[in-house]
Amino acid sequence: MPLILLSGYPSSGKTQRTTQLITYLESKIAHSPDPKISRLKIHHLTDQNLGLARTVYATARAEKDARATLSSAIKRHLSPHDIVIADAMNYIKGFRYQLYCEAKAVQTPHCVVHIGTPIETCRAWNAHALENGTGGYEEEIFENLVFRYEEPNGMTRWDSPLFTVAADDAQPPSEAIWEAMVGSDGKAKVVRPNAATVLKPASAQDYLYELDKTTSDVVAAVTTWQQHHPSEGGGDVIVPGAEQSIALPMVVPSLPQLQRLRRQFITLNRQHTLSKARIRDLFVDYLNDAFQS
Known part of the structure; x- marks a missing residue:
């Protein structure tokens, strides 16, 4: 409750x-x-x-x-x-x-x-x-x-x-x-967990490899954007194949910060069975949530 x-x-x-x-x-x-x-x-x-x-x-x-x-x-x-x-x-x-x-x-x-x-x-x-x-x-x-x-x-x-x-x-x-x-009938709005918090047994042998590689590619997209916009704070990073872009905060995150968030995301999702495209979209969403907090 x-x-x-x-x-x-x-x-x-x-x-x-x-x-x-x-x-x-x-x-x-x-x-x-x-x-x-x-x-x-x-x-x-x-x-x-x-x-x-x-x-x-x-x-x-x-x-x-x-x-x-x-x-x-x-x-x-x-x-x-x-x-x-x-x-x-x-x-x-x-x-x-x-x-x-x-x-x-x-x-x-x-x-x-x-x-x-x-x-x-x-x-x-x-x-x-x-x-x-x-x-x-x-x-x-x-x-x-x-x-x-x-x-x-x-x-x-x-x-x-x-x-x-x-x-x-x-x-x-x-x-x-x-x-x-609670609601008058005890039926408050149903809350559904993020896909990243729902544990499922891993089935694909290469899943951990895809999890590591896909998140690394997303971090690389952010660092590449930073290299081309060294003096800018904020901005939207387009991640190839992702449904949405990454909205960077005004204080641009450092590479160690990005790697820490990547490790946290991998820890949360290492037992899941997600497609490569789903990994990418969830990680982009995870970064956006982290940057807004």
Whole structure:
């Protein structure tokens, strides 16, 4: 069942909104005559109940480990009978993309709830919490998190559907979230995994050779384009035989970055049975997704 990601500035009221949402969801589950819905369980994951102190955001290594802890907890609970609510920072779009992929891999719906509290209000709430000893982030950590915050964009797949809660809203849009994630009849939109995440036994003896060669050819097409456009950022790389082109970001990826993405793709697909043309199209799509995250 669904993965619901909360996202917002530090001290924006994410946990308060989550509590309101959980109250609504529990009522819907308790009063549903549908056995499929009535047996749903809600898992509320926070930094606090995962044992993560606010000071983890003071250093890059500690913060990376904290995200890994949250990601592992989410993956542990994602199942057809659970609603997972990640009430944490979730302020990095790349991390939200990663969690979107985890949800899609287990064919469960996903959404992002953006707590749109203004920065000045968050700053005041944070200072009040610090003064009273009831929480809050140290000022330097708070300002750093605000500076690095990447606001969700409903136009991207990993931030969609996106629900925004304004500071003066009495309640989050709980009914709309329920309909999108569970549905009135327990039949939310069917989520199908990417072809690259569906494992099938390999049958062709030369499959690994084709996987390696085809992905190498795609990387070569990108590097050749870069050689002919050394001073340009962005641009579309036409890959012979592919259905779509590769949209390069403004900061053009280096060869080591491309090779790392190629190795990741090979690892995901080494047990599949894909045609050469399908390998090429999936790898192009994989690169486009990586460059947008």
